[in-house]
Amino acid sequence: MNHRSNPIECSPSPQPSPGKGLRPGNRFIEFTQEEVEQSITDRFELQVAKYADQIAVKTKDQALTYDALNKMANRTARAILAQGGEGNEPVALLLEQSGAATAAVLGVLKACRIYVPLDPSYPRPRLTAILEDSQASLILTDSRNLSLAKELASGGPALLKVDELDVSLSAENLGLSISPDAVAAIFYTSGSTGQPKGVMQSHRSVLHRVMIDTDNFHICPDDRLSLLSSPIYSVSLRNLFGALLNGAALCPFNIEEEGLANLADWLIQEKITIYFSVPTVFRHFTDSLVGGEHFSMLRLIYLAGEAATKRDVELYKKHFSPDCILVNSLASNEAGIIRQYFIDKETEIEGTIVPAGYEVDGKEILVLNDAGQEVGCNEVGEIAVKSRYLSPGYWRKPELTSAAFLPDPEGGDRRVYLTGDLGRMLPDGCLIHLGRNDTQVKIRGIKIEVSEIEMALLEHPAVKEAVVLARQDQLGDKCLVAYVVPARHPAATINALRRALAERLPDYMVPSAFVFLDALPVTPNGKVDRVALPAPGRARPELEVGFMAARTRVEDTLAGFWAEALGLDQVGIHDDFFELGGHSLLAIEVISRINDAFNVNLSLGSLYETPTVAELAITVITVMQGQAE
Numbered sequence: 278m279n280h281r282s283n284p285i286e287c288s289p290s291p292q293p294s295p296g297k298g299l300r301p302g303n304r305f306i307e308f309t310q311e312e313v314e315q316s317i318t319d320r321f322e323l324q325v326a327k328y329a330d331q332i333a334v335k336t337k338d339q340a341l342t343y344d345a346l347n348k349m350a351n352r353t354a355r356a357i358l359a360q361g362g363e364g365n366e367p368v369a370l371l372l373e374q375s376g377a378a379t380a381a382v383l384g385v386l387k388a389c390r391i392y393v394p395l396d397p398s399y400p401r402p403r404l405t406a407i408l409e410d411s412q413a414s415l416i417l418t419d420s421r422n423l424s425l426a427k428e429l430a431s432g433g434p435a436l437l438k439v440d441e442l443d444v445s446l447s448a449e450n451l452g453l454s455i456s457p458d459a460v461a462a463i464f465y466t467s468g469s470t471g472q473p474k475g476v477m478q479s480h481r482s483v484l485h486r487v488m489i490d491t492d493n494f495h496i497c498p499d500d501r502l503s504l505l506s507s508p509i510y511s512v513s514l515r516n517l518f519g520a521l522l523n524g525a526a527l528c529p530f531n532i533e534e535e536g537l538a539n540l541a542d543w544l545i546q547e548k549i550t551i552y553f554s555v556p557t558v559f560r561h562f563t564d565s566l567v568g569g570e571h572f573s574m575l576r577l578i579y580l581a582g583e584a585a586t587k588r589d590v591e592l593y594k595k596h597f598s599p600d601c602i603l604v605n606s607l608a609s610n611e612a613g614i615i616r617q618y619f620i621d622k623e624t625e626i627e628g629t630i631v632p633a634g635y636e637v638d639g640k641e642i643l644v645l646n647d648a649g650q651e652v653g654c655n656e657v658g659e660i661a662v663k664s665r666y667l668s669p670g671y672w673r674k675p676e677l678t679s680a681a682f683l684p685d686p687e688g689g690d691r692r693v694y695l696t697g698d699l700g701r702m703l704p705d706g707c708l709i710h711l712g713r714n715d716t717q718v719k720i721r722g723i724k725i726e727v728s729e730i731e732m733a734l735l736e737h738p739a740v741k742e743a744v745v746l747a748r749q750d751q752l753g754d755k756c757l758v759a760y761v762v763p764a765r766h767p768a769a770t771i772n773a774l775r776r777a778l779a780e781r782l783p784d785y786m787v788p789s790a791f792v793f794l795d796a797l798p799v800t801p802n803g804k805v806d807r808v809a810l811p812a813p814g815r816a817r818p819e820l821e822v823g824f825m826a827a828r829t830r831v832e833d834t835l836a837g838f839w840a841e842a843l844g845l846d847q848v849g850i851h852d853d854f855f856e857l858g859g860h861s862l863l864a865i866e867v868i869s870r871i872n873d874a875f876n877v878n879l880s881l882g883s884l885y886e887t888p889t890v891a892e893l894a895i896t897v898i899t900v901m902q903g904q905a906e
Contacts, residue, residue: 303495303497303499304497304498304499304524305495305496305497306497307491307492308487308488308491308492308523309488310488310638312484312488313457313481313484313485313488313666314457314481315457315480315484316386316455316456316457316459316480317386317461317480317483317484317518317522318383318386318387318455319455320484320487320522321347321383321521321522322347322450324343324521324522324523324524325343325344325346325347327498327524328343328498328524329342329343329344330342330343330344331343331498331524331526332526333345333346333379333520333521333526333527334346334376334379334521334526334527334528334529335501335526335527335528335547336374336375336376336528336529337535338375339376341376341379341380343524346376346379346380346383346521347383347448347450348448349376349377349380349384349448350380350381350383350384350387351384351387351446351447351448351449351450351451352384352442352443352444352446352447352448353380353381353383353384353385353387353388353417353439353442354383354384354385354387354388354451355388355446355447355451356384356437356442356443356446357384357385357388357390357415357417357437358388358451360414360415360435360437362390362414362415364389364390365389365390365391365459365460366390366391366412366413366414366415367390367391367392367393367411367412367413367414367463367672368385368388368390368391368392368393368413368414368415368416368417369393369394369395369407369408369411369413369415369416369417369434370382370385370392370393370394370395370416370417370418370508371395371397371416371417371418371422371425371426371429372394372397372417372418372419372422372439372508373397373421373422373507373531374504374507374508374529374531375419375529377419377439377440378439378508379517379521379527380439381417381439382508382517383521384417384439385417386455386461386480387450387451387453388451388453389453389455389459391460391461391462391463391477392461392462392463393407393411393413393462393463393465393475394462394464394507394508395407395408395416396507396783397422397425398783398784399783400779400780400781400782400783401428401429402780402781403473403781403782403783404429405429406472406473407465407473407475408429408433408434410465410472410473410474410475410672410673411463411465411475411672412673413434414434414435415434415435415436415437416429416430416434416435416436416437417437417439418436418437418438418439419438419439419440420438420440420441423436423438455480456480457479457480457481457484458479458480458481458669459479459480460477460478460479460669461478461479461480461483462477462478462483462511462514463475463476463477463478463672464476464478464510464511464610466610466723466724466725467717467723467724467725467726467729467786472729474671474672474674474677475671475672475673475674476511476610476611476668476670476671476672477668477669477670477671477672478511478514478610478668478669479668479669481666482613482666482667482668482669483514483518484518484522485613485639485666486514486515486518486613486614486666487514487515487518487519487522487523488638489613489614489617489637489638489639490515490519490579490614491519491522491523492638493604493617493637494551494577494579494604496519496520496523496525496551497523497524497525498523498524498525499525499550500520500523500525500526500550500551501520501525501526501528501547501548501549501550501551501574502516502519502520502525502526502527502528502549502550502551502553503516503528503529503530503544503549503551503552503553503554504516504517504527504528504529504530504553505529505530505532505540505553505554505558506553506554506555506722510722510723511610512553512555512581512582512608512722515553515579515581516553519551528547528549530543532558532861532862532865533861533865533881534880534881536865536868536869536880536881537558537561537562537565537862537865537866537869538565538865538868538869538872540562540565541562541565541566541570541572544572544575545570545571545572545573545574548574549574549575550574550575550576550577551575551576551577551579552575552577552578552579553578553579553580553581554580554722555580555581555582555583555721555722556580556582556583556584556585556586556589556722557583557721557722557754557755557862558721558722558862559578559580559589559592560588560589560592560753560754561862561865561866563592563593563595563596564866565866565869566596568596570596571598572596572597572598572601573598575597575598575601576600576601576602577601577602577603577604578593578597578601578602578603578604579604579606580603580604580605580606581605581606581607581608581722582608582719582721582722582723583719583720583721583722583755584630584631584710584712584719585605585631586629586630586631586753587626587628587629587630587631588753589603589631590603590620590624590626590631593620594622599621599622602619602620602621603619603620603621604617604618604619604620605617605618605620605631605632605633605634606618606633606634607633607634607698607708607710609694609696609698609724610668610724611667611668611670611681611682611694611696612640612662612664612667612668612694612696613640613664613666613667613668614637614640615633615637615640615642615660615662615696615708616633616634616635616636616637616640616642616708616710617634617635617637618631618632618633618634618635618707619634630709630710630711632703632707632708632709632710633700633707633708633709633710634707634708635706635707635708636706639664639665639666640662640663640664640666641662641663641664641691642660642661642662642663642702642708643660643661643662643663643693644656644657644658644659644660644661644700644701644702644708645658645659645661645695646658646659652701654701654702654703654704655701655702655703655704656701657699657700657701657711658699658700658701659695659696659697659698659699659700659714660696660698660699660700660708660710661693661694661695661696662693662694662696663685663691663692663693663694664691664692664694665689665690665691665692667682667692667694668682668694670682681694681695682694682695683695697713697714697717698710698711698712698713698714699711699712699713699714718747718755718757719747719755720747720755720756720757720785720786721754721755721785721862723785725757725785725786727745727746727747727757729782729786730745730757730759730778730782730786730787730788731743731744731745733777733778733781733782734759734761734774734778737769737774737777738764739763739764739765739768739769739773739774740761740762740763740764740769740774741762741763741764742761742762742796742797743759743760743761743762744759744760744797744805744807744810745757745758745759745760745788746758746760746807746810748812748813750789750844756788756789756790756858757786757787757788757789757790758788758789758790758791758792758810758812758813759774759788759790759791759792760791760792760794760797760810761774761791761792761793761794762793762794762795762796762797763793768793770819770820770821771791771818771819771820771856772820772821772853772856773821774791775787775791775855775856784860784861785860788858789858789859789860790813790818790858791818792810792811792813797810798810815844815845815846816845816846817845817846817847817848817849817852817857818857818858820852820853820856820857822849822851822852822853823849823851824847824849824852825849825850825851826847826849826850827850827890828850829894831875831894831897831898832850832890832891832894834874834875835871835890835893835894835897836848836849836850836890838867838870838871838874839852839854839857839859839867839890842859842863842866842867842870843857843858843859843863845857848890849890850889850890850891850894851889851890851891852889852890853888853889854867854884854888854889855888861881864881864884864885865881867884868880868881868883868884871893871897875897875900875901876901876904877897877900877901877904878900879896879897879900883896
C-alpha cells in the first residue's frame with residue numbers, strides 16, 4: 278500500500294491516504310489476514326456477539342438489530358435444512374431488497390448452502406435457464422413473489438416462504454463447520470454462448486474483498502452503508518458484507534421505487550457515511566442535485582463496476598464536502614477488487630481517464646502481451662490478476678474455468694485470472710484501465726456479452742445479420758446499439774425486435790437504439806468493421822405508430838423532456854418511452870423533471886403504466902386538477 282502517496286502521471290497531486298475523512302470517535306478495528314480464513318457466518322456471528330443491539334439493516338419499513346437479524350437467519354437456516362439435501366447445494370433466492378432478503382442470504386450460508394440470487398424482473402426464460410444451470414433444489418421467496426416462484430418451480434425445486442417461517446424453529450446459532458474454500462454464492466452474468474454463466478464466490482474470496490474495503494476505508498460500527506443495487510449483482514457483496522461483517526448498518530434504497538430525486542434527502546436523513554454505486558447511477562444522481570444539499574455525514578463515495586470519467590470527479594468536487602473522499606475501483610466478479618484509486622478535492626485528472634489505481638493486498642497485477650509475457654511500463658496489454666483470493670471459477674463449466682484461470686507458473690496456491698481488459702502500468706505502479714479486449718461491455722455496471730444479444734437477434738426470422746456495440750450517449754453513459762441487416766423487406770419494426778429480445782433478455786441487455794443497414798461494413802480480411810458502423814443519430818426511430826406532434830402545453834413539455842433525455846430531435850405523443858430506447862435510469866430522470874415542472878408527485882410507476890406522452894399528460898393534468906380542488 279506504500280504506493281498510494283506517490284504522485285502519478287495522470288494526477289500530479291498526492292493521493293489521499295486510505296481511512297482519511299474518519300469522524301472522531303470511530304471504532305475501527307483492523308480486519309486481519311487471519312480473519313479471512315474462516316466462514317462468512319462465523320465472522321457475522323462475532324459481530325452479533327459484540328453489537329447485538331445495534332442496527333444491522335435499516336429499510337423504510339423496518340429496522341433489524343444484529344440480534345434480530347441473526348435469529349431470523351437461524352430460523353431460515355433450520356427451515357432450509359428441514360427440506361433435506363446433502364449440503365453445499367445451490368438455493369435460489371427470489372426476493373427484492375429487504376431485511377428478510379438479507380436474513381435469507383445469511384440463512385442459506387448458515388445451512389452450508391450456496392445462494393443464487395434471482396431478479397423477479399428478469400424474463401421467465403432467463404430465470405428458468407439460471408435455475409436449470411444452477412440445479413437449485415429449493416427457491417426461497419415471499420408472498421409478493423410467490424406466484425412467479427410457483428411458475429418457475431413447476432414441479433421442480435421446492436418452495437419456502439421466508440415471510441411465513443415456522444415460529445417454533447429455534448433461533449440459536451447452528452454451529453455448523455464451514456470451510457473458507459466452500460462456495461458461498463453463484464452470480465449469473467451474460468454468457469458468450471447465449472446462456473448466462475455462473476461465477477462462483479467462496480467464503481474466502483468474499484472475506485478478502487471485505488478485508489480490503491474494511492482496512493482501506495476504515496469501516497466500523499459507526500458507519501452506515503448504502504445499498505442501491507439489486508442483490509442479484511455481485512457488487513452487492515461490498516455493501517452487504519462490508520456492513521454486516523463490521524458491525525455497521527446496511528441501508529437499502531430502491532432507486533426504481535423511490536426515485537433518484539429522493540436519494541439526496543434519504544442519504545442525509547439516514548446519515549449515510551459510505552455511498553456506493555456504479556458511475557452511471559452517480560451521474561444521474563448528481564444531475565438531480567440543486568446545489569444546496571449538505572451531506573455532512575458522508576465521508577466516502579465509492580464508484581466501481583464500470584469506467585469512471587473526469588466528469589464524475591468534477592461532480593464529486595462540486596457537490597460533496599472537503600473531507601469526503603472519492604474512490605475509483607477496478608473489480609470483476611472473477612477477481613474481486615483489483616485496484617483502488619483515492620481522490621480528494623486537490624486531485625487533478627488529466628485527460629478523460631480516471632486511473633484504476635494502485636495495488637491492493639493479495640492481488641498482483643500483470644500486463645501481458647499476446648504471447649502471455651509481461652510488457653514494460655506504459656505498454657498496453659491484457660490485465661491479469663495473480664492471487665489466491667480469486668473466484669473458484671464458473672459453475673459446472675470446467676473448460677471455461679481452465680481457459681480463464683491459469684495455474685501460477687511459479688507454483689504455490691495462487692492462480693492467474695485473464696481479465697480480458699486492456700491496460701498499461703505507469704512507472705510508479707499505477708494501473709490505467711483501457712477497456713475490453715473482447716466482446717464484453719459493461720452497461721450500468723453490469724457485464725454483458727454482446728454476442729448473446731447478437732445470437733438472440735439472429736434467431737429472429739426477419740434478421741439476416743446483426744452486430745451490437747456499446748456507444749456513449751449524450752450524457753457520456755454507455756448504451757447498446759444494434760445494427761441489423763433485414764432478411765426481408767419490409768424489415769421487422771423496432772417494436773417487434775424489442776419485444777422479441779425482452780422475452781429472452783433482461784431489460785439492460787435490450788439495445789437502446791436500432792440501426793437498419795443494407796449490409797454490414799467489412800474490413801479487407803472480411804471481418805465486420807465495427808469502427809465503420811454509423812452512430813444512431815438524433816432522428817426519431819421508425820415505430821409502429823406514426824408521428825403526431827404535441828397538441829397542448831403539457832404534451833409539448835413532456836415531449837421536450839423525453840427528447841432531451843433520449844437524445845432525439847423529436848418525440849411523438851403516441852410514442853412509447855421504452856420503445857424509443859428509454860430505460861429505468863432515464864425514466865427516473867424524466868419523472869423527476871415532470872414533478873418539478875408541474876409541482877406534482879408522480880411515481881416512477883406512472884411512466885411504466887402510461888408510457889406515451891399523451892397518456893402521461895392525462896395523468897399529470899388529473900393530478901394537478903386534484904391538487905387544485
